[in-house]
Amino acid sequence: MNPREEKVKIITEEFIENDEDANVGKRKKNSKVQRQPRKKQPPTTGPDKMVSEESHLGNQQEPAQDKPQTRLLSVTARRGPRSLPPIPSASRIGFAEFSMRERMREKLQAARSKAESALLQEIPTPRPRRLRSPSVKELETEFGTESGKEVGSTQQEDDSQSYSRVKFHVSARKIKSKPQVPPGFPSAEEAYNFFTFTFDPEPEEAEEKPKHQDGTNQEEEEGEEEPPAQEGANRMDEEELPHGKDAENFLLGLDHTANEFLAVRPADYESVHVRLQREKEMLFIPSRLTVPTYKKLPENVQPRFLEDEGLYIGERPEVARTNQNIMENRLLTQEPGRRWFGDDGRILALPNPIKPFPSRPPVLTQEQSIKTELETLYKKAVKYVHRSQHMIGSGDPSGNFQLDIDISGLIFTHHPCFSREHVLAAKLAQLYDQYLARHQRNKAKFLTDKLQALRNAVQTGLNPEKPHQSLDMIQKTINEYKSEIRQTRKLRDAEQERDRTLLKTIIKVWKEMKSLREFQRFTNTPLKLVLRKEKVDQKADEEAYEAEIQAEISELLEEHTEEYEQKMEEYRTSYQQWKAWKKAQRAKKKKKKQATEEHPEEETEEPYPEEDPVKPTPPEPTDQAAIEQQVRERAAQSRRRPGEPTLLPELSLAGSVTPNDQCPRAEVWRREDVKRRSVYLKVLFNNKEVSRTVSRQLGTDFRVHFGQIFNLQIFNWPESLTLQVYETVGHSSPTLLAEVFLPIPETTVVTGRAPIEEVEFSSNQHVTLDHEGVGSGVPFSFEADGSNQLILMTSGKVSHSVAWAVGENGIPLIPPLSQQNIGFRSALKRADAISSIGTSGVTDMKKLAKWAAESKLDPNDPNNGPLMQLISVATSGESYVPDFFRLEQLQQEFNFVSDEELNRSKRFRLLHLRSQQVPEFRNYKQIPIYDREIMEKVFQDYEKRLRDRNVIETKDHIDTHRAVVAKYLQQVRESVINRFLIAKHHFLLADLVVEEEVPNISILGLNLFKLAEQKRPLRPRRKGRKKVTAQNLSDGDIKLLVNIIRAYDLPVRKPTASKFQQPSRSSRTFREKHAASPDTRSPTHSADYPLGQVLVRPFVEVSFQRTICHTTTAEGPNPSWNEELELPFRAPNGDYSTASLQSVKDVVFINIFDEVLYDVLEDDRERGNGIHTRIERHWLGCVKIPFSTIYFQARIDGTFKIDIPPVLLGYSKEQNMIIERDFDSVRSLSEGSYITLFITIEPQLVPGESVREKQFLDLLAGDEEEHAVLLCNYFLFLGKKAWLVIGNAIPEGPTAYVLTWEKSHYFIWNPCSGHFYGQFDTFCPLKNVGCLIGPDNIWFNIQQYDSPLRINFDVTKPKLWKSFFSRSLPYPGLSSIQPEELIYQNTDKVAAAELQDRIEKILKEKIMDWRPRHLTRWNRYCTSTLRHFLPLLESSQGEDVEDEHRAELLKQLGDYRFSGFPLHMPYSELKPLIDAVYSTGVHNIDVPNVEFALAVYIHPYPKNVLSVWIYVASLIRNR
Amino acid sequence: MAAGGPSVFLLMVNGQVESAQFPEFDNLYCKYCFVYGQDWAPTAGLEEGISQITSKSRDACHALVWNFPIDITFKSTNPFGWPQIVLSVYGPDVFGNDVVRGYGAVHVPFSPGRHKRTIPMFVPESTSKLQKFTSWFMGRRPEYTDPKVVAQGEGREAQPS
Secondary structure, eight states, rough: OOHHHHHHHHHHHHHHHHHHOOOOHHHHHHHHHHHHHHSSSSSSSOHHHHHHHHHHHHHHOTTTHHHHHHHHHHHHHHHHHHTTTHHHHHHHHHHHHHHHHHHHHHOOOOOOOHHHHHHHHHHHHHHHHHHHHHHHHHHHHHHHHOOOOHHHHHHHHHOOOOOOOTTTTTHHHHHHOOOOTTHHHHHHHHHHHHHOOOOHHHHHHHHHHHHHHHHHHHHHHHHHSSSSSGGHHHHHHHHHHHHHHHHHHHHHHTOOOGGGOOOOOEEEEOHHHHHHHHHHHHHOOOOSSSSOOOHOOOOOOOOTTTTTTTOOOOOOOOOOOOOOHHHHHHHSSTGGGGGGBBBBBBBBOOOSSSSSSOOOOOOOSSOOOOHHHOOOOOOOOOOTOOOOOOOOTOOOOTEEEEEEEEEEEEEEOOOOTTHHHHHHHHHHHHHHHHHHHHHHHHHHHHHHHHHHHHHHHHHHSTTTTTTOOOHHHHHHHHHHHHHHHHHHHHHHHHHHHHHHHHHHHHHHHHHHHHHHHHHHHHOOOOOEEEEEOOOOOOOHHEEEEEHHHHHHOOOOOOHHHHHHHHHHHHHHHHHHHHHHHHHHHHHEEEEEEEHEEEEEEEGGSSSSSOOOOOOOOOOOOOOOOHHHHHHHHHHHHSSSSSOOOEEEEESSSSOOOGGGGSOOHHHHHHHHHHEEEEEEEEETTTEEEEOOOOEEEOOOTSSSEEEEEEEEEEEEEOOEEEEEEEEEEEEEEEOOEHHHHHEEOTTTTEEEEETEEEEEOOOOOBHHHHHHSBBBEEEEETTTTTOOOOEOOEHHHHEEEEEEOBTTTTBBBBOOHHHHHHHHHHHHHHHHGGGGOOOOOOOOHHHHHHHHHHHOOTOGGGHHHHHHHHHHHHHHTTOOOSSSOSTTTHHHHHSSOHHHHHHHHHHHHHHHHHHHOOTTTTOOOOOSSGGSSSSSGGGHHHHHHHHHTTOOOOTTTTTTTHHHHHHHHHHHHHHHHHHHHHHHHHOOHHHHHHOOOOOHHHHHHHHHHHHSOOTTTTTTOOOOOOOEESSOOOOOOOOOEEEEEEEOOOOOEEHHHHHHHHHHHHHHHHHHHHHHHHHHHHHHHHHHHTTTTOOEEEEEEEEEEEEEEEEOOOSSSOOEEEEEEEOOOOOOGGGOOOOHHHHHEEEEHHHHEEEEEOOOOOOOOGGGTTEEEEEEEEEEEEEEEEHHHHHHHHEEEEEEEEEESSSSSTTTOOHHHHHHHHOOOOGOOOOOOEEEEHHHHHHEEOOOOSSSSHHHHHHHGHHHHHHHHHHHHHHHHEEEEEEEEEEEEEETTTEEEEEEEEEEEEEEEOOOTEEEEEOOOOOOEEEEEEEEOSSSOOEEOOOOSSSSSOOOOOTOOOTTTTEESSSOOOOOOOSSSSOOOOOOOEEEEEEHHHHHHHHHHHHHHHHHOOOOTTEEEEEEHHHHHHHHHHHHHHTTTSSSSSHHHHHHHHHHHHEEEEEEHHHHHHOOOOHHHHHHHHHHTTTGGGOEEEEEEEEEEEEEETTTTEEEEEEEEEEOOOO | OOSSSOOOOEEEHHHHHHEEOOOOOOOOEEEEEOOOOOEEEEEEEEEEEEEEOOOOOOOOOOOOOEEEEEEEEESSSTTTTTTEEEEEEEEEOSSSSSSEEEEEEEOOOOOSSSOOOOOOOOOOSSSSHHHHHHHHHTTTTEESGGGGGGGGGOSSSSSOO
């Protein structure tokens, strides 16, 4: 089907609908016309077609408003039947028609544009133009629903309208003159028909008729929506529609060319003007003009702008002004139009509901598809909880609370049914109430008394009876009194006057009422006023009156004189000034005169002097008579005349009301009207009606008694409580008189205690009554001539009481306060207005006010109410602004115990200390639950430390200087730990996330290469051990692995001379030692040992944290053990954190012992039966490695020099071995014993990041760098070539050594131990060299190797050493930060000796402690021998004294088997000494008859440097 | 509670790591461990565990099911430091390198009874696009030094930059 046809059909169907809806009568009207097409209808056409034809005609009378409603519906509903297959011929013709139509359209376009432009010009004034423009828009929309094409065209024309108006002025005229259809148009159609169809001449007429019908029809339809002004253009538009219709009709007609159906009539044409006229009658087009306000409001009502009155009006939604006007115009013509308008004459509107910011879902990124966003999510149904935030005790079973509202009654203070008398009565009653209230307060009396008292005070003050007060003071107080008297008098006068006027008004009203009653000859109210006179004593009264007046006069006089004096003074000064000025003026004038003579042209310069001071007038003296006159007048006005009786009004209801039958008719009507009226109240809780009172008839006294109590079982916190007063007249519907808002009671108000309160209300209703009732809101008058009009509004009072109910057990059913706070915001808001904006405790009100002003808070918005109030109060300065700031104002709520109690709790203290990371408690685990389980001793250490913080303890340290140093160190350590702990909490990304570095090209290339590499799974590769972060470790997880591989050059035993009892020989042996070759000695050597033992049977014992492990015993001076020892590691306090591990101060002692077997058989005869040997072990030396070194280095691998005491009794170095190994002359310099070790921690720990920790550990005795610098400086001072070497050493790690150049050799010095090594010494602990620091430059190692063995130390070679200061950056000649000279004080020798004794004593005690099961005997003789020997060792540095010493010892202790050695250490603390002694294991000898010897020698060096020698020995007496 | 010993309360945790949803990945395994405060100590059960490798289920939801049991008992004297379970999921990437696919932590439920928790998983991002590419290419994605950091707040404060 052709689209055009379809469209036409759609339109026809609309009419079908209309027709169906329309009255049948309407159809009858044009039954003639109806009949005609029906005749024409071919029988084959569907029923709907027939109806459609009908509709065309029927629609002519259709009311306009029906159409748009039905349109859409009908289209959709009818689409089905309409799409029946068309008649076969239709398509063909339709097609033919199509081209024709195209042509037609073109023509039409041209014509239309012409016509339109012409029409546009028709409009001469701007006003119609404005009127028309909306209609054009309407036209658009109408067409829009019908056809897109046409919309397009019309729009185009619309657009063109705007600029082509003037242009087509002339052509418009033309068109207007003949508004009919262009004559050529139908002819074209005719032609078309003529050429397309073959038919008789008759149908030509018939054809025209439907066309016309259709045409008008269409025009009518369109015209219904179109304004008349546009009519012409529309007509042109519509031309194509009739055309389509036309064709259809032709079609139908063609099939059955039945001429007899057609009635031939002349063309039915209706003039446009007529049609317009008719349309005007039917259609209403709202004007776009602004509606004047008075039209929108009830008559005689001024627009009322609520906003100006300070009421809150929300922001109105934005609507275009024109649309508003149209709407207003439309509303005005509608029936109840005015109710749409508010008091301000604007259309009522709710506040704009549109949020100022969009809450749209986030914009989709491209990655997400829209589908996912639009996906439906299943959500389980949730029970809707109504306004849960306002709910009280939602989870609380006892959540019902009760509010009792007692409404006792209602009194109207004005009612439309009030008669005039009632009005007066109400007024009287009100005045009387006022009088009573005033009388009760009796302010006048109070003020009079006060005045009297003040006067008395002044009197007494004037009397010079009080000499002790200074005159000034008295004067001052009197002045104060006087001013107060003045004030009080004024107040009293005002009060008295008010009292008097009130009384007068009461009497006046009463008189009016009486006259009214007389006038109307009936009484309506029982009110009766009785004035009770109280006689007064005339004489006394007069006296008092006079006295009062006199007093006042005198006071006033005084005031006036004072004032006069003051004014006089002013006058005098001003007069003086004036006089002076005058004089000056005169002098000036004189001068000027002279001047003008000389320079006449300058005369005009000063015609007016600055200000001519007016001559002051002297003030008038006070006139006593005038004042008296004044006072008396005033007294007469405001005061009771003397002798006049006091009047006491009494109002009573004793009067009688005239019965109805004696009243005039109007009054009877009024009374009847009153009787017909009844009143009831509705109770609204949170804006919902919860109950209402019974309806009570209005009494003649306009009082209604209810006496009802409503118990509101409430669930929500009350937000509002409202009573609505409804009045019913007869049987009509109740009208709302007024709303009364009741305050929500305080929580303290409970039933039984609540007072009855009265709340006033008023209504703005306007009532005019046709009887005696005065009405309300309308003017009325008491006067006969209607002057002095009064307007009274209905008003009244509701007496009620609201209270919280009390439960059965006496508990008030009030929601708890806390819930109010939490659950209900506005309750909180009341407490703290600022909390409503999210903050609380803000005290800077000025800032707040500023903020409020800036953010343009609407002061009328109820949401901002509390805030605004707060601001206004605060800015006015009346409120109390606290001068403190509450940081956590809710803290109080959470305090479940008092602070003292909390502080007393041991558990809390423990938790607190732990969270403060106090060292003692930092790692405290499982703090007990109960206080009673916490031992008091837990705190002892901590408290002791706190106590001792500033007390220097000398007990542990013996030497005071050391103690101070130790304390200082302790403090430094603490502060460093604390700093470290703080630093521990600052994480960098790298601390948390392991991320690969961006690889550079070479690594990338290597990796690429690796990809190509063949995979050989069988090739094993060493993999790095996995590092463990020391966080989740516990005791026993960490083990220290010590691999003892081998040792070199251990000392070997020497045959003890004591065995042979030949001192001479033994001495000879000693002599021999240097002379004889070892080969000659060896036989004797082996012969020395009874059990045929080898030279030495060494084993290694590793002790760490008092755990001891030892290897098996090997043999010979170069033993090889290759054993792995495993020692458990315990972190201090079980804390395995990095920080804790770093601070472990434990040292791994690796002691080398010689195992010696002794035959203990006492009897040689038993030798055959068994072997009884005793194992003794002799300490040979040790290596100490601090744990921290192992921890930082992860593993320690290398050969270390064994720390062997300078004198080892009974042992000597195997010289021969060294000589045999004579590979280097330098080698001999570092002779000694060595041990090869490998130490590591299992699992491998991740060392801490901070190196500072290590530094601080080293700080215990100054670190290596400091030592090295010092040593280097010594060398330089001695004139040697020396450098500081920065590099890595074992076991220190990164450290500093000193390099010296001596005799064409380089020596490397360990600054801490003082050992030195040759450059090519394999046992040199320095493993690599990074840089050298000389006195004037720094060199960096850029050689291929960094091992001291392989590098060249010649810093002059720039290829090997990169210097820091070069030609480009010359040495600036830096000055040293060190002092030029170090001053060494001598150490106090006495103190050193004392210390020596104390150390010896302590060590002896320790040894005895270590041997708890054995008796420890001290060999004093031996001790003294040793003591003498130690200074010798110090002076000789342990060199070459051994033999002499041995000889001497042997000589003295001949029959003892002796093993012992001196230990040499620097002194810093006592503990290392003790540890060193312990590690030697001397105390372990459990031979029953063992004796010990211990000697300590301290050699003091300057600057308090102490060298400690400890000689430990065990002696076994030989039998 | 041992007689005479300090009073403690016990927290017994039974459960399992049931399944995971990693829409883009397959063949994943997971590790779990617990993070707890100083006043807590495990008394029984395994503190750490590593699950089997699982493949995606064939059904529509493509869940990775482990059903890996958790069974641990803690004793404690203080609710502060309530245990959290930390889960980390690993799996092979395109090149077969084992990379982390997600970290997540949740508190052990505070109330007794059966609880089901869904833990959102996340991985640290590379600091730059280049790093992202290289880490993808090398199969060395950024990882936490210790999975336990996800249960701790330290060092994750917002910092002014």
